[in-house]
Amino acid sequence: MIPTFYYLVLSVILFTIGVVGMVVRRNFITVLMCVELILNAANINFIAFGRQLGDITGQVFPIFIISIAAAEAAIGLGIIIALVRLKGTVNLDQVNVMEG
Amino acid sequence: MDWMVAHFAELVFFYLAGIAVIGAACVLIFRSPINAALALLCTFLAIAGLFVLAHAELLAAVQVLVYAGGIMVLFLFAIMLVNVRVLPEQPQFMRKLLPFVVPAAGALAALLLVAIWGVGHLPLGDLAALTSVEGVAAGNTEAVSWSLFMQYLLPFEVVSIVLLVAIIGAIVLGRKETPGEGA
Numbered sequence: 001m002i003p004t005f006y007y008l009v010l011s012v013i014l015f016t017i018g019v020v021g022m023v024v025r026r027n028f029i030t031v032l033m034c035v036e037l038i039l040n041a042a043n044i045n046f047i048a049f050g051r052q053l054g055d056i057t058g059q060v061f062p063i064f065i066i067s068i069a070a071a072e073a074a075i076g077l078g079i080i081i082a083l084v085r086l087k088g089t090v091n092l093d094q095v096n097v098m099e100g
Numbered sequence: 101m102d103w104m105v106a107h108f109a110e111l112v113f114f115y116l117a118g119i120a121v122i123g124a125a126c127v128l129i130f131r132s133p134i135n136a137a138l139a140l141l142c143t144f145l146a147i148a149g150l151f152v153l154a155h156a157e158l159l160a161a162v163q164v165l166v167y168a169g170g171i172m173v174l175f176l177f178a179i180m181l182v183n184v185r186v187l188p189e190q191p192q193f194m195r196k197l198l199p200f201v202v203p204a205a206g207a208l209a210a211l212l213l214v215a216i217w218g219v220g221h222l223p224l225g226d227l228a229a230l231t232s233v234e235g236v237a238a239g240n241t242e243a244v245s246w247s248l249f250m251q252y253l254l255p256f257e258v259v260s261i262v263l264l265v266a267i268i269g270a271i272v273l274g275r276k277e278t279p280g281e282g283a
Contacts, residue, residue, distance in 0.1 A: 002113050002153060008216040010117045010150070014143075016209045017124040024201055029133045029179060033140050036171065037124055040147055043163075047156045054225020056247045059156050059240075063248065066166050067259045071266035073171045077178040078273030084182050085276070 007048035015041035028083065028090040032076045039069045113153055119146035137175045144168045155230045157240045 014037055021034030043062040050058015080090055087094065104111065123143030130136045144167040151160035232238055233246045248256055 002109055004222070005216065005219055006113060006117070007150070007154065008219060009213070010120065012209055012212040012216070013121050014124050015212065016205050017121075017128055019208060020201055020205045021128045024197055025128075027133055029175065029182070030127065030136050033127050033136055033175065036140065036167070037127065037143070040144070040167075043159075044147065044150065047151060047154045047159065050156070051154050051227065051230065052219075052222055052225060054227055054229040056229055056243050057251075059159055059230070059244050060247050060252055062156075062159050063162065063244070064252075064255060064259055066162060067263060070166060070171055071263055073174055074266050074270040075273070077174055078270040080178055081181060081274045090182055 004048045004052040007044055011041040011044040011048070014038075014044070026092050028076075028080055028092055028095075031092065032073065032080075035072065035076075036069060039065055109153060113150065116146045116149040116153070119143070120150070133179050134176070137172060137179060140175075141168055141172050144172065155227060155240065158244050 018034040018037035018041065021037070022031050025031050025034065043065055046058050046062050046065070048058075050056065083095065084090060089095070120143045123139045123141075123146065126139035127136045127143070130139060144163060148160045148163040148168070151157075151163060228237070229243070231240050231243055233242050
């Protein structure tokens with residue numbers, strides 16, 4: 001059986017890549033993809049621990065996470081469409097109305 | 101050869117984990133959003149394979165259907181609608197931040213690794229619970245559905261409201277405002 005630790009290390013790597021991507025990328029679409037990576041890392045953790053503890057709850061919560069991720073993607077992409085219509089860009093550096 | 105047979109699950113795990121990590125790294129470094137989306141698709145499919153290895157067959161199917169089939173199509177549609185090619189060429193990375201980001205990412209990963217170090221000492225549970233309903237052997241789908249619709253029915257119903265709000269929000273955000281029409 002594959003040790004749970006392997007799954008957790010993979011999850012750490014994916015989570016870190018997602019956080020780094022959210023910080024360094026300027027393209028809004030790519031930032032949203034990095035959010036999806038982070039949510040997937042959380043799913044891997046849930047399933048690894050559910051397997052380790054022999055608890056089916058570890059496989060129920062990822063279903064909720066996936067549905068929230070779908071809602072978030074739909075809203076985020078709606079914001080992108082509105083942003084392009086208003087400002088003609090998806091570059092986060094140029095969206096600074098609220099910066100003050 | 102015997103070693104390969106004995107460690108087949110580990111080999112498949114490392115193969116799929118490698119694909120997932122390389123795909124995620126490509127999301128980070130590819131300049132074009134469409135290439136990044138395709139790399140993300142590879143990552144999602146590899147993670148679905150990992151779910152099968154971890155006895156989560158239903159979630160593997162959901163991962164392929166919802167993530168690879170739904171969310172990725174949504175991303176590709178958005179990229180096509182935005183038509184990134186006609187947008188002015190712009191720098192894709194925050195270059196000023198890079199000297200800070202690399203050590204910060206290393207520190208974050210090290211912190212998380214320390215946090216998970218003790219996991220090997222957790223007690224091993226009974227894998228039969230993943231494929232049984234109230235002690236009776238059944239499929240993984242039956243086990244998940246039983247828990248979802250008995251124990252977690254209220255959260256399940258709340259998610260439907262969240263999705264409804266998301267649908268309405270996405271329609272309102274994406275609507276084209278015609279001039280002369282109020283708000």
